Amino acid sequence: MKVRVDQSICTGCELCAAISPDLFEMNGEGLSQVKSEAVPEDRTEECRDTADTCPVEAIRVEEQDEG
C-alpha cells in the first residue's frame, strides 16, 4: 500500500501527524507530508483510518503496489 498527501488540498490542521506521527509529519510550510510513501504491512489499517479522518480528504491511499 502506498500513501501520499495532496498538499494543494491539505489545510495544515496537523490531525494526521498527531494521530499517526510515524506515518505523517508537518513540513516547513505547515503542510502534511508522508514520512515514507510505502506503508508497512502492519500499519495499513492505521493509515486508512487516518486518511478517513482527514477533514479535506487530502490523504490518498493506493491499495495496490506499483507493478
Ligand code: SF4
Ligand atoms: S489531516 Fe488532512 S488537512 Fe490535516 S494536516 Fe493531515 S493531510 Fe492536512
